[in-house]
């Protein structure tokens with residue numbers, strides 16, 4: 001059996017990036033996915049929007065749903081202030097294994113806790129298992145039909161506080177129409193759409209930023 005796309009992405013990082021240099025890891029993945037083999041990372045265009053929202057929020061405790069190979073995990077963790085933590089949840093063990101190695105290659109393993117499992121099972125356990133009070137920032141990038149149920153779960157588990165920011169990938173492509181309806185019609189969120197393009201393509205996509213009003 002040959003290698004997988006995530007394994008080939010890891011090889012490209014080990015070959016082209018500098019150990020301990022997160023920016024070089026990000027650039028190596030973007031170059032590989034743009035010129036060799038497309039993959040579902042948030043990518044460089046939407047990545048700049050992620051960077052700017054993250055920097056503005058400057059979270060103490062952040063959550064990522066859908067790690068994949070750890071590209072956005074590295075983008076987020078590299079911008080966290082000292083002592084801040086990122087929890088990232090991945091369902092697929094093969095993806096998680098590659099992500100662990102890419103996060104470690106970037107030298108960010110001390111800022112990141114990767115938890116394997118489904119978001120629906122894990123979110124209710126986060127408070128007691130990791131002593132988390134609230135998430136200041138949540139990046140939604142997993143199954144698009146899980147965005148609404150997991151947002152409701154975060155609310156019901158008391159994991160969001162006034163001012164917590166949700167940032168959702170792929171609200172146009174593949175699309176999360178139910179989620180857009182939910183956050184845009186709810187009095188509990190102030191929502192804004194950042195137009196961009198699907199990673200490494202000219203197809204439209206975008207990120208939806210939603211501030212929880214409490």
Ligand SMILES: Nc1ncnc2c1ncn2CCOCCNC(=O)c1cc(-c2ccc(F)cc2)cc(O)c1O
Nearest residue numbers: 040041066089090091117118119141142143170173174
């Ligand atoms: N902890 C968890 N709990 C539950 N489920 C979980 C989980 N962890 C992972 N999963 C499973 C889903 O993980 C991957 C989700 N991401 C995508 O599917 C995705 C797809 C495209 C895409 C594909 C093809 C096109 F033609 C055009 C666009 C682009 C993107 O940017 C995407 O993010």
Ligand SMILES: [Mg+2]
Nearest residue numbers: 042141169170
């Ligand atoms: Mg995505």
